[in-house]
Amino acid sequence: MTVSPGSAPRAYRAFLFDMDGTLITSTAAAERVWTRWAERHGIDPVAFIPTIHGVRTADTIRRQNLPGVDLAAEVAWVERGEIEDVEGVAPIPGAIDFVKRLPPDRWAVVTSATAPLAQARLKAAGVEPPAVLITAEDVERGKPDPAGYRLAAQRLGVDIADCLVFEDAPAGIAAGEAAGAEVLVVTAAWSHPLETPHPQLSDYGTATLVVEADGGLTLSV
Structure with missing residues (x-):
């Protein structure tokens, strides 16, 4: 067409x-990092992973409504992991x-x-x-x-x-x-x-x- x-x-x-x-x-690299992040916070990766794509890291974390979370620190953790993991x-x-x-x-x-x-x-x-x-x-x-x-x-x-x-x-x-x-x-x-x-x-x-x-x-x- x-x-x-x-x-x-x-x-x-x-x-x-x-x-x-x-x-x-x-996709594989991003999902590896976000799976580790989810497991750190007791979040079910199977339900969570489909929601991460196309959205800013801070917005994804903010949506989880985690009590007492240090947003800047969590964003830095995810970004560091994603920059280091470019396999695939x-x-x-x-x-x-x-x-x-x-x-x-x-x-x-x-x-x-x-x-x-x-x-x-x-x-x-x-x-x-x-x-x-x-x-x-x-x-x-x-x-x-x-x-x-x-x-x-x-x-x-x-x-x-x-x-x-x-x-x-x-x-x-x-x-x-x-x-x-x-x-x-x-x-x-x-x-x-x-x-x-x-x-x-x-x-x-x-x-x-x-x-x-x-x-x-x-x-x-």
Whole structure:
């Protein structure tokens, strides 16, 4: 299918990518760290782990309503573990070549990870960070709030309505929707399938990208 609201291909002004599960696969590494964290606090990992994806670490911990928790210390514990554990972190198939074909001023990454963690994971996966990288520190509210995607569009100098958001998790999908962008759901790294009305992309090797002379981006999946 062609990613477009109608029958004719649409040229987008920019592509906005989530990172984990969308450009790179880090699910196993993240779930190892979060499983250890959950067990430290007597939380059932089986029920807890599906809720961590696409959300800032502080927001995930805050939702647990743990009595007397030192939020900053817990966030630091999780982040340290995630930065140190990059075993198995890799690009989604075709992702490196795909983003290399994009004009540098026409794409951004919007992640719930902090800047140090984002840099560590992108490096481990062999993905060159884009000029516009929006991380947890850049917004007051994380996904599903749309602030990150709107900020990325602003920094690229494009209208968010002319952007295509690439996402894989419910919080990020909701953020893209709320921002006013169209959304494409990447399924390559799914460990917990979800239902979505949005077009889906199994991996970037199955996508056909055309970069127009004026920089417009047309995608068929």
